[in-house]
Amino acid sequence: MTLLKSWVASANSAACPFPLNNLPYGVFSTGGDDPRCGVAIGDQILDVAAAEDAGLIDISEGPLFDVPFWNEVMEEGPELWAALRARLTEILAEGSADEAAAKDMLVSQAEAEMHLPFLVSEFTDFYASKNHATNVGTMFRGAENALPPNWLHIPIGYNGRASSVVVSGTDVRRPWGQLKGPNDDAPRFAPCARWDLELEMGAIVGTASDGPVTVAEADEMIFGYVLLNDWSARDIQAWEYQPLGPFQAKATATSISPWIVTKAALDPFRTDTPEREKELLAHLKDDGPMLYDIDLQIGLAPEGKDESIIARTNYSEMYYSSAQQLAHHSTSGCPMTPGDLLGSGTISGAEKDQRGALLELSWGGKEPIKLDTGEERSFLEDGDTLTLYGAAKGEGYMIGFGECAGKTLPALADPYER
Amino acid sequence: MTLLKSWVASANSAACPFPLNNLPYGVFSTGGDDPRCGVAIGDQILDVAAAEDAGLIDISEGPLFDVPFWNEVMEEGPELWAALRARLTEILAEGSADEAAAKDMLVSQAEAEMHLPFLVSEFTDFYASKNHATNVGTMFRGAENALPPNWLHIPIGYNGRASSVVVSGTDVRRPWGQLKGPNDDAPRFAPCARWDLELEMGAIVGTASDGPVTVAEADEMIFGYVLLNDWSARDIQAWEYQPLGPFQAKATATSISPWIVTKAALDPFRTDTPEREKELLAHLKDDGPMLYDIDLQIGLAPEGKDESIIARTNYSEMYYSSAQQLAHHSTSGCPMTPGDLLGSGTISGAEKDQRGALLELSWGGKEPIKLDTGEERSFLEDGDTLTLYGAAKGEGYMIGFGECAGKTLPALADPYER
Numbered sequence: 001m002t003l004l005k006s007w008v009a010s011a012n013s014a015a016c017p018f019p020l021n022n023l024p025y026g027v028f029s030t031g032g033d034d035p036r037c038g039v040a041i042g043d044q045i046l047d048v049a050a051a052e053d054a055g056l057i058d059i060s061e062g063p064l065f066d067v068p069f070w071n072e073v074m075e076e077g078p079e080l081w082a083a084l085r086a087r088l089t090e091i092l093a094e095g096s097a098d099e100a101a102a103k104d105m106l107v108s109q110a111e112a113e114m115h116l117p118f119l120v121s122e123f124t125d126f127y128a129s130k131n132h133a134t135n136v137g138t139m140f141r142g143a144e145n146a147l148p149p150n151w152l153h154i155p156i157g158y159n160g161r162a163s164s165v166v167v168s169g170t171d172v173r174r175p176w177g178q179l180k181g182p183n184d185d186a187p188r189f190a191p192c193a194r195w196d197l198e199l200e201m202g203a204i205v206g207t208a209s210d211g212p213v214t215v216a217e218a219d220e221m222i223f224g225y226v227l228l229n230d231w232s233a234r235d236i237q238a239w240e241y242q243p244l245g246p247f248q249a250k251a252t253a254t255s256i257s258p259w260i261v262t263k264a265a266l267d268p269f270r271t272d273t274p275e276r277e278k279e280l281l282a283h284l285k286d287d288g289p290m291l292y293d294i295d296l297q298i299g300l301a302p303e304g305k306d307e308s309i310i311a312r313t314n315y316s317e318m319y320y321s322s323a324q325q326l327a328h329h330s331t332s333g334c335p336m337t338p339g340d341l342l343g344s345g346t347i348s349g350a351e352k353d354q355r356g357a358l359l360e361l362s363w364g365g366k367e368p369i370k371l372d373t374g375e376e377r378s379f380l381e382d383g384d385t386l387t388l389y390g391a392a393k394g395e396g397y398m399i400g401f402g403e404c405a406g407k408t409l410p411a412l413a414d415p416y417e418r
Numbered sequence: 419m420t421l422l423k424s425w426v427a428s429a430n431s432a433a434c435p436f437p438l439n440n441l442p443y444g445v446f447s448t449g450g451d452d453p454r455c456g457v458a459i460g461d462q463i464l465d466v467a468a469a470e471d472a473g474l475i476d477i478s479e480g481p482l483f484d485v486p487f488w489n490e491v492m493e494e495g496p497e498l499w500a501a502l503r504a505r506l507t508e509i510l511a512e513g514s515a516d517e518a519a520a521k522d523m524l525v526s527q528a529e530a531e532m533h534l535p536f537l538v539s540e541f542t543d544f545y546a547s548k549n550h551a552t553n554v555g556t557m558f559r560g561a562e563n564a565l566p567p568n569w570l571h572i573p574i575g576y577n578g579r580a581s582s583v584v585v586s587g588t589d590v591r592r593p594w595g596q597l598k599g600p601n602d603d604a605p606r607f608a609p610c611a612r613w614d615l616e617l618e619m620g621a622i623v624g625t626a627s628d629g630p631v632t633v634a635e636a637d638e639m640i641f642g643y644v645l646l647n648d649w650s651a652r653d654i655q656a657w658e659y660q661p662l663g664p665f666q667a668k669a670t671a672t673s674i675s676p677w678i679v680t681k682a683a684l685d686p687f688r689t690d691t692p693e694r695e696k697e698l699l700a701h702l703k704d705d706g707p708m709l710y711d712i713d714l715q716i717g718l719a720p721e722g723k724d725e726s727i728i729a730r731t732n733y734s735e736m737y738y739s740s741a742q743q744l745a746h747h748s749t750s751g752c753p754m755t756p757g758d759l760l761g762s763g764t765i766s767g768a769e770k771d772q773r774g775a776l777l778e779l780s781w782g783g784k785e786p787i788k789l790d791t792g793e794e795r796s797f798l799e800d801g802d803t804l805t806l807y808g809a810a811k812g813e814g815y816m817i818g819f820g821e822c823a824g825k826t827l828p829a830l831a832d833p834y835e836r
Contacts, residue, residue: 122540122580127662137661148660153605154596158662159577162540163753175750176630178572178699187571189699189749212594212833233750242566243555244545244576245663251752281596281607283834331607331833332593332651334669335581415630415749416701 003397005094010042017400024259035068074206114258121339128320132348155320177236191411194234199356202228203322205340218326227257227404290321303383421815423512428460435818442677453486492624532676539757546738549766573738595654609829612652617774620646621740623758636744645675645822708739721801
């Protein structure tokens with residue numbers, strides 16, 4: 001696969017995250033008008049609500065795009081997804097007969113405000129990078145017990161809070177919570193002092209299930225992927241998580257990038273999960289490449305200062321794919337629904353500078369990292385802007401995700417004051 | 419408070435679960451027509467969509483009741499909730515001027531099909547009965563470590579799956595899952611062999627929050643209560659729950675009773691949480707009676723046989739109230755939304771026959787219980803119908819919840835066969 005040329009000139013560069021090969025789906029507005037569906041192309045957005053209204057896109061009985069979410073498209077299923085992508089490619093390709101009509105439906109990304117691209121039905125977060133689980137397990141339970149006994153047999157996950165998912169660019173306020181250090185006599189209620197990020201990919205479930213699905217069926221159900229930062233209060237988590245798992249430590253916010261990159265766009269970058277250390281049970285085995293070769297980076301910019309890239313890793317580092325996670329999620333008969341968001345879990349590579357969370361990068365705060373600006377960080381400080389970047393790199397083109405950014409605001413002085 | 423008389427004769431009995439004092443909210447249909455909002459009175463349902471349409475109820479700008487959920491009413495907030503209850507009481511009271519008009523809007527409960535009374539936004543389940551936590555902790559971790567160190571300081575909770583919530587009367591199929599006994603070399607994928615219930619109350623969040631709320635504010639936000647059975651696969655749970663909590667073990671189904679009993683109806687039955695063993699931090703202290711005196715029972719009927727009552731307990735056995743749970747849920751800034759369902763956690767009394775789950779009643783299967791029919795049960799068997807009952811008992815009247823029932827269907831022979 002090489003770069004597909006578009007009549008939108010800005011899309012025809014090897015450095016452009018949104019070439020014709022990509023066509024990711026977002027929800028945008030300009031100047032305070034109603035948010036609606038759009039497709040990124042170069043530095044522009046094609047207003048697909050307008051394109052549908054003008055008859056340029058005509059792939060369904062009723063209108064699909066003049067709404068502030070992509071859930072209705074998701075529910076239609078893979079055939080319509082393919083028809084939409086084919087038609088968008090036709091409209092935006094170099095030499096398209098639709099260029100004149102579509103030109104008026106472009107909106108500059110610089111002038112658009114981006115919104116959450118879909119209604120998040122429910123949010124599940126996994127724990128499926130072996131390097132991450134080993135690092136965190138070593139810190140919390142010692143090297144001997146780093147990986148729980150179940151870890152090599154099932155993609156461990158827990159349910160998160162859909163209401164806390166926000167779009168990139170939303171400021172996130174440092175939370176209060178109940179804290180108790182190992183040497184404290186009693187807990188106290190105070191602002192989180194170990195505020196962290198988690199670098200993840202988010203898989204978006206497009207079609208519903210009503211019973212267990214195979215890994216291959218699960219892969220079919222996935223609509224696309226986003227970058228995801230599962231903000232985490234490590235000190236709240238340490239005190240609350242036994243015996244039923246993380247709760248308020250993960251409920252303040254989860255940020256996602258504004259563009260849903262489709263499975264079709266990522267298809268040339270499919271890659272296998274790593275060799276199994278223990279053979280999986282049949283229902284969790286993948287029968288093809290279910291991960292993707294996506295380069296990922298974490299940028300940290302202190303208030304008013306330049307950004308440092310503090311980690312570089314790749315989505316292919318995961319031990320379990322999103323399809324395997326979704327298959328596991330459905331084993332109990334749990335109904336999966338369009339708009340379910342599945343966080344991959346923190347993605348960490350084997351090397352120290354490939355770790356997807358400050359908890360690991362600073363080894364629980366014992367080895368603060370140095371930023372390019374000379375400052376040190378164990379955890380996030382007020383005013384820090386944290387940005388995730390992701391792109392799959394092809395020959396002369398890339399499939400970019402845009403950014404997943406958020407700035408940490410200081411905790412409220414009194415969280416109960418109105 | 420004594421019995422309030424209605425012109426609906428069946429409502430005027432001390433044994434009727436739905437007297438004029440109660441007025442619980444449900445969603446019903448008859449003969450396959452569209453589900454809509456209704457209010458139980460005696461053995462009848464007042465079709466409030468019809469009453470609104472005829473101008474008998476006129477409390478809002480737009481229509482509220484010709485929809486299959488009560489979420490729109492919830493979102494309106496406490497003032498409208500009070501106005502609605504006042505108007506319903508007026509319409510249905512003995513001697514009401516509206517009797518003739520309202521009579522035609524009654525539908526017999528015997529002829530109605532009940533649906534989920536609200537759209538469940540998200541579902542959270544707690545672990546907040548001290549007897550239950552002590553029993554389960556003793557079985558899993560020994561008497562010395564029964565209560566986790568955080569238990570007396572925070573109401574421990576975890577996020578569940580809203581998509582799995584079903585209304586009473588829905589059959590529930592025994593799930594498959596990954597199982598590994600302590601003496602097994604490797605896990606296997608098989609039907610759950612330790613299928614259980616959990617007797618709980620469910621609190622329904624009526625109004626949204628966007629930041630931490632106090633316990634008093636949380637109490638104001640609650641719209642009403644239902645009975646809740648959080649079906650649990652104990653063998654799946656034992657293998658999966660470390661380190662991030664229960665996941666597929668709790669995702670097959672959660673059943674709720676079809677009538678939302680309002681906070682106003684329960685108000686005369688408010689009661690205090692038990693004395694604190696350790697003083698709570700200020701933000702979790704309740705400043706009034708936040709629990710309710712509600713008698714609860716569990717009935718178990720083997721296929722084609724009579725039902726045995728296998729446990730009797732009371733909601734006032736909880737260590738934490740729903741208001742305290744909701745306050746804790748919001749500490750991190752987690753946005754709470756109308757339609758959020760909070761399970762109290764299994765409610766167990768101090769005595770053996772007051773325990774709210776078979777896991778406890780049969781002490782992990784070691785002491786099977788005897789049914790009135792002579793059979794024994796350690797966990798649920800295929801064909802068993804499990805029914806929860808609940809009622810607050812006043813002087814000459816009761817506030818009933820109706821039933822929360824579900825029958826266990828056998829596991830599929832091959833869960834992946836279509």
